[in-house]
Amino acid sequence: MTELFDDPAMVKLWNAYFSEFDKLSAPLGDEGRELRSDLERHVMESIGAQPATGNPAQQLKVALKRLGRPIDYLHPILGERYISRATHTYSPVAVGKGLFHTILAGGGRLLAASLFCLGYLFIAVFAVIALSKPFWADNVGLFRAPDGTIAAGIVAETAEHQEVLGWWSIPIALALAMLTYLLLTKGLGRLIRTQ
Amino acid sequence: MARNSIEAHEETARWEVQLRKGVLEFAILLTLRGGEHYGFELVTSLTSKARINVPEGTIYPLLLRLAKDGLIKSEMRDGEGGAPRKYYTLTPRGVVLLEAMIPRWKQLSTSVEGLLAGEEND
Numbered sequence: 001m002t003e004l005f006d007d008p009a010m011v012k013l014w015n016a017y018f019s020e021f022d023k024l025s026a027p028l029g030d031e032g033r034e035l036r037s038d039l040e041r042h043v044m045e046s047i048g049a050q051p052a053t054g055n056p057a058q059q060l061k062v063a064l065k066r067l068g069r070p071i072d073y074l075h076p077i078l079g080e081r082y083i084s085r086a087t088h089t090y091s092p093v094a095v096g097k098g099l100f101h102t103i104l105a106g107g108g109r110l111l112a113a114s115l116f117c118l119g120y121l122f123i124a125v126f127a128v129i130a131l132s133k134p135f136w137a138d139n140v141g142l143f144r145a146p147d148g149t150i151a152a153g154i155v156a157e158t159a160e161h162q163e164v165l166g167w168w169s170i171p172i173a174l175a176l177a178m179l180t181y182l183l184l185t186k187g188l189g190r191l192i193r194t195q
Numbered sequence: 196m197a198r199n200s201i202e203a204h205e206e207t208a209r210w211e212v213q214l215r216k217g218v219l220e221f222a223i224l225l226t227l228r229g230g231e232h233y234g235f236e237l238v239t240s241l242t243s244k245a246r247i248n249v250p251e252g253t254i255y256p257l258l259l260r261l262a263k264d265g266l267i268k269s270e271m272r273d274g275e276g277g278a279p280r281k282y283y284t285l286t287p288r289g290v291v292l293l294e295a296m297i298p299r300w301k302q303l304s305t306s307v308e309g310l311l312a313g314e315e316n317d
Contacts, residue, residue: 031259034259035255035256035259038234038255038258038259038281039252039255041234041235041278041279041280041281042234042235042238042251042252042255044278045234045235045280046235046251048276049235049239066250066251067250067251067252068249068250068251068252068253070252072250072252073250073252073253073255073256074256076256077256077259077260080260106213107213107217108217
């Protein structure tokens with residue numbers, strides 16, 4: 001669309017804005033291209049609606065400023081796209097990006113997305129238990145105290161405790177991490193169905 | 196004191212942006228109830244008549260989602276100056292949803308007004 005502009009300053013402004021948009025909207029595919037066409041038409045209409053000042057580059061600048069930074073209005077749609085991908089592929093990268101964009105988009109999904117982040121932190125806890133067992137075998141696992149209470153995870157004082165699982169705590173912690181990840185990621189789909 | 200005032204102002208501004216974004220979908224459907232609009236006209240209508248001052252780019256991803264959900268539909272046609280424009284209209288499903296949303300909004304608005312009136316009377 002820059003062929004419509006004679007002024008190099010306008011071409012520069014336009015290209016800078018839409019190259020940033022293209023970079024951010026790449027994961028959206030066809031939807032991103034449709035969105036770009038909508039925005040291009042909007043900017044042209046916005047320039048036309050401004051009073052003639054004799055400075056078209058300034059008019060374009062105003063139109064782009066009114067449109068807002070691409071990252072600000074793309075957060076919600078990128079969050080939806082990545083979460084939708086995550087629920088199908090179970091990719092941790094898609095999960096991370098989906099939650100990142102959803103949280104930054106704010107709105108009604110902010111609280112739910114934050115709770116999902118907390119849920120994923122549990123997976124890290126299980127992973128730490130599994131990975132630290134070989135190094136601190138006597139202090140990591142599931143322990144029963146003399147009074148019958150149960151302690152799980154990394155326990156400082158285990159001298160009088162009886163270890164319940166032994167080396168089984170590694171596969172069990174890993175299985176729990178995997179199960180939590182699968183359930184949370186499956187549940188993420190509900191997040192994009194709620195506003 | 197001045198710092199507290201600036202922080203309160205920034206917090207209020209953030210809250211206001213989230214609030215406006217939250218009602219945007221409803222405002223778009225309400226605007227389209229009055230007839231078809233093309234993108235720029237719809238945005239102008241929302242920012243001037245409804246005074247919903249959000250970045251104009253915010254509207255287009257929402258329009259895409261509303262179309263994907265089958266609540267609105269779009270059609271490309273030549274505009275007055277000959278340049279193609281995308282015209283948006285409500286679908287029958289969008290009309291049904293909007294009719295269900297209006298009483299809910301009124302109920303919510305009345306409840307908040309009641310709370311505000313109570314606060315003023317205290």
